[in-house]
Amino acid sequence: MILSVQNLIARGRLRAFAFSLLFVITIAASDAGAAWRAAGNVSAVARETNGVVLTLSSGARVAVTFFDLDVVRVRAAPRGVFERDYSYATWSRDRKTVAAVIKETGETIEITTRVEGPKIIIRRRPFTVTVLDARGNVVVEDDAARPVSFDLENGAIEASKRRDELEFYYGFGEKAMPTSRQGQVIVNWNTDAFAYAPGVDPIYQSIPFFIALRQGRAYGLFFDNTYRTHFDMGRTAPNRYTFGAAGGELNYYVFTGGRERTPQKVLADYAELTGRMPLPPLWSLGYQQSRYSYYPEAKVREIARGFRTRKIPADVIYLDIDYMDGYRVFTWDKQKFPDPPRMLGDLSRDGFRTVVIIDPGIKVDENYPAYTEGRAGGFFHQTKDGREFQAKVWPGVCAFPDFTNPKAREWFGSLYAKNLDEGISGFWNDMNEPATFPPDTRPPQPNVMHDAAKTFPLDVRHSGDGTPGDHARYHNTYGMQMARATFEGVQKLRPDARPFVLTRAGYAGIQRFSAVWTGDNVASWEHLQLSMAMLTNMSVSGVPFVGADVGGFANNANAELYTRWLQAAALTPFYRSHVATGLQEREPWSFGETHERINRASIELRYQLLPYIYTLFREHEQTGMPVMRPLWFNYPTDYNTYSPSLPFEQFLVGRDLLVAPVLTQGDTKRPVYFPKGDAWIDWWTGARYEGGTFAEIDAPLSRLPLFARAGAIIPVQPVVQHTGEMARAPLSVVVVHGADGEGRIHQDAGDGYGYRRGAWRATTVTQAAGGRTVRLKHVGDFAEARPVSLVEVLGLNAKPKEIRVDGREAKNVSYERDERRLRVPLPDGGASEITFVP
Ligand code: GLC
Secondary structure, X not given: OEOOXXXXXXXXXXXXXXXXXXXXXXXXXXXXXXXXXXXXXXXXXXXXXXXXXXXXOOOOEEEEEEEEOOEEEEEEEOOOOOOOOOOOOOOOOOOOOOOEEEEEOOOEEEEEEXXXXXXXXXXXXXXXXXXXXXXXOEEEEEOOOOOOEEEOOOOOEXXXXXXXXXXXXXXXXXXXXXXXXXXXXXXXXXXXXXXXXXXXXXXXXXXXXXXXXEOOEEEEEEEOOXXXXXXXXXXXXXXXXXXXXXXXXXXXEEEOOOOOOOHHHHHHHHHHHHOOOOOOOHXXXXXXXXXXXXXXXXXXXXXXXXXXXXXXXXXXXXEOHHHOEOOEOXXXXXXXXXXXXXXXXXXXXXXXXXXXXXXXXXXXXXXXXXXXXXXXXXXXXXOOOOOEOEEXXXXXXXXXXXXXOHHHHHHHHHOHHHHHHHOOOEEEEOOOOOOOEOOOOOOOOOOOOOOHHHOOOOOOEEOHHHOOEEHHHXXXXXXXXXXXXXXXXXXXXXXXXXXXXXXXXXXXXXXXXXXXXXXXXXXXXXXXXXXXXXXXXXXXXXXXXXXXXXXXXEOOOXXXXXXXXXXXXXOOOOOEEOOOOOOOOOOOOOOOHHHHHHHHHHHHHHHHOHHHHHHHHHHHHHHOOXXXXXXXXXXXXXXXXXXXXXXXXXXXXXXXXXXXOOXXXXXXXXXXXXXXXXXXXXXXXXXXXXXXXXXXXXXXXXXXXXXXXXXXXXXXXXXXXXXXXXXXXXXXXXXXXXXXXXXXXXXEOOOXXXXXXXXXXXXXXXXXXXXXXXXXXXXXXXXXXXXEEEEEEEXXXXXXXXXXXXXXXXXXXXXXXXXXXXXXXXXXXXXOEEEEEX
16 A cells, blocks of 8 residues: 555646646746856855855855754855845754864865764865765765756756655645655745645745655755745656755755654754744644634524534634624624624633634725724835735735834734734634735636736835845745734733734744644545645644644535544644535534534544643644654654555654544545554554554544554543633543553643743653553642543553552552553542552
């Protein structure tokens, strides 16, 4: 089932092919008027603390430096003048802390550091860069046959690396492509891609970062350029990959992966550069219900009641564009919602948070303060000849805040005050590619996705945080900077709460500000399958809080599809149902009783595992590790994980849970691959599967195939109806039998920043002596932490003869044979050691 590089579903493959063909034709066409020039030979070398700056015979200058011990940075200025070193992606600046040791010969310049680590070899004629790891293995090497080149007329740039034919690529942010991305042509240009088909590219997000895997060794490459960028990952020539941009500098980072050469190390270094997501509020990890749109107020109340009366847990209700007065952001349609604070207060008392959509377009209307204030402040985009730039979106003709202007960000951020005062908890930023409607004055023409008239003209001005430029340069940052304005504004207004922002568009580093959903997907099995590859790849692109519209946005779903989707997504980081306007009712109870029961169970599973998921988000904040992971990420030496074939995608949640959802219609079993090096225990039956094997697993509609890693410790809790009930719900740990191991549980207030000032508790649970002892240790001062009140041992074939809790015989122990699960209640106040005599 695994390991074919070209495992594209037939339709996807055709589309992808058509698009890449189009792309190649476009490039070829633009090449015709281009004046490409090779970078040339090294003509002068200037030594810097952490590397060298070279002058090349073409007039270009190139800086090759150690950004950090395991991160090499290459920066090339085609005309020989470096720009201000400013990036929207990065949060750490070049620290120049690594002292380079530079050795020049007639042919080369070699750069190392004082400690054992990577080595850079620069060849002088022609100029090429090779990066070696600490063991002397090549990490990346320029392809001398296709040197770094610049088109001085149009500003385009390009570089190529030699490629091993067995090198696999992952990441690239949000791409409607299969899991592994070798042989793909990728374009980054944020696009409103309604109902994108598999293979369509680009879509909403631009993250020009990938992780490469070659025979178990990983490295990463991040091309920090916000213009339209492209990557050809061995499609045109299998022994090379090429990347380039329509303008700007050639500015990229190579993450060597350090001594270990693992994906974890590569991603940790990328996260160190572009940032990690701060711990989101606990409520945003609960189940969320959306549609375009719930209105009027009575409908919203009915939906909320629908959850509570049916005992289906949920935390969040979304209000899509129809809540506004004529789609004017920060207003209410008072017909539909006569008293928002009252409604929001009632919802909140019932355990519901409300999130509203806020789009960037501000209606041009002299009687609308957001417009008149924005204009007076000079916060809107201007055309190249200094007029206010206007275009149509939902409200009609709009002006658009320039989110690359810090003052405009601050102003826009301050507008959230009203919504917050009314009782809104989170904000959903949409249409921020930016998306516009083609002007009415344009003669009718076919509706195509990649239509230049569906975003700003390329010459619209941006203030660029001090480096003014045109839209061609800043287009890809628009969504991210909008999300930043929202995040920073809300944080300033509510310094004691953690902001929740959801965005459709973004650029590398978006995780510092926002969760991301995969836009307007489609209610189809194909899209359900695609969502797995999209979310795991987003996750390894540094963005942990990701999800797809459950059920599919466009078109109606049948009962089976919706039910399987709600089940498959139950443990994906962002868990929200959403559906387009005019379509079916799409609540967990909309498809009859049988489906309602199964849907409830899917959402309940989510809530039971929230203590584990929350701990993973805390771990992400500290280390940059993703919540959702493709298998290869943790098992890079297991080649069976490299190129999973659709529709049999699987993913990991953290290190310890393996999810193998059913993604095809009618199937009631599916093959599951257990990665090598660990054994896996069926969550439902306790059956053990050895790593490196396949098994056919039963998966009736009511069951999500779910496995826990032997040796793992997984915190769980009983079902609660919303996260507000968690503080009173007893905490349990599932000790997964079959290997020694350790796990950690993070607890804090679930909101606010007390945890950064010591109000947290970490519980470490260790399983040792072949499962004969389980020890619990606590650190941290969070007074309201829940004690562990139950230990469940999963995967035990028989009830142990004797069980002791802190030396005393355990009471009220139960053992379920068909779950192979032993339940040992702990006394009030917890316990520190449980021992078993088999
Ligand atoms: C866009 C969004 C979608 C939303 C709709 C109306 O299509 O992607 O999620 O429902 O606009 O706001």
